[in-house]
Amino acid sequence: MKKYNAYLIDLDGTIYRGSDTIDSGVRFVKRLQEKNIPYLFLTNNTTRTPEMVVAKLKGHGIETDVNHIYTPVLAAKTYLKEQNLTTTKIPVYLIGEQGLINGFLSDPRFYLDAQNPKYVIVGMDTDLTYKKVRTACRAIRNGATFIGTNADKVLPAANEFLPGNGSQCKMIEEATGQKPIYIGKPASPIIEYALQLINKNKDEVVMVGDNYQTDIKAGMDNGLDTILTLTGVSNLEEVEKEEAQPTYIVKNMDDWKL
Template structure:
């Protein structure tokens, strides 16, 4: 089958698979439709994404075939040679305790091809060892040094930036977060006389913790958050994330936290250091525009969005142009084919 490549370099395209019985009015609704055949794929329609936001249609009335058939969004550019991937966990590799179908096989194939993988999560509720065990139970090979959590990154940041000796922390967070802080020599105490108030996701968060955190900050403690994710995906639905808890503290004190996790450059630079691959040969994969994709954009890393987590197609169409991902795939299970197309 012959291959035709879009000629408008740098343009962003939305790609949809054709199927039998499709509505014929899609071309009249969406402008500038082009045809293309991608090797190993069926014929697809390619539509410049810049034409989509101008449509005067509500989410509910948006063409159903667009919502159902969207498969790829990709930026045509020079061929990419990806040697390393920074991969989000929640909403990308798994949702709650359920692995996304086809992901273990895709990750195994990437490893066989020599692509370095680093799993990067903003969720600070578990240690790297616990995440490693969780992944192995799902059929995914991952050692502790293949995983970087926002808790670990935050503990490293505090110890390296401010020093650990004699420093005390009031923590809103998990036992795993406490272990990371103590590992770096920081004392976690239940007191208002502290140097730092450190916040991560805390499933036992209560009014007493909120009060103590606010009072310590107003006394001069630095406010540091592992991340500002408003929610966490789960099998039962979304759960409040660290960002929701941090908002309560900020509302009461007027103090915004220093953020270490995604989308901060701090955690991405540490991830790149661990991968040992130049950023021009790395892509970041995740399900959140405001964290995963924004983190990649801020560090000039190729960005890949999956639709298995919190970002829906409708939400994607409303994203500011500066935060549009370079590539969108239905699932991380599609990553091998996607990288083949980009290379």
């Protein structure tokens, strides 16, 4: 096993599954902390603020801080600011929960505009309504750019898989004929910004996660080695059918030696 100088680590399905703790994932993070190996939690979950993620991790036995949390909301804000370097105010329409809403509206560069937004930004919303979807579709047809925070089709819960943001975005895509620009895993923006944040080169870093379609493809598509842990979405039988394989596959993160 190669020694890596930093780890990008998924949360849902790797460290916890809904309200259930994945003990091997917690022990893995504690081993990183003991050895002072840099890490960044790279989650596609946009329902929580970084502060809320820190609190949730504490409930699962991990002490960390917001400097170790990176979400598609943070990456999307950076991406949109890069696209609008000379624009002081950016009108957006938001579908999502507290993490997305607070993340954008607490930043003075962005303001909510349901009538004429420049961007429609869609994140996971368990209170999604037809009215929200209709407003988003209308804006996109009128020229707004469609941004999807992440493409996860399903989310691992305690004993089931729930519809994910990718499923929500697909509905809007079908209704408008417009594909979203995705920011979160496996898309490149979140990986590029995460590497800048930890100041590491691609060959120094490994991506850890449970979902082949998001976590592992994020690594593969962006030149990172990958560790698939079989504690969440993807199972071994499914993964073995894929043409491209993870760099490493482990039953759980107890099997990974630092």
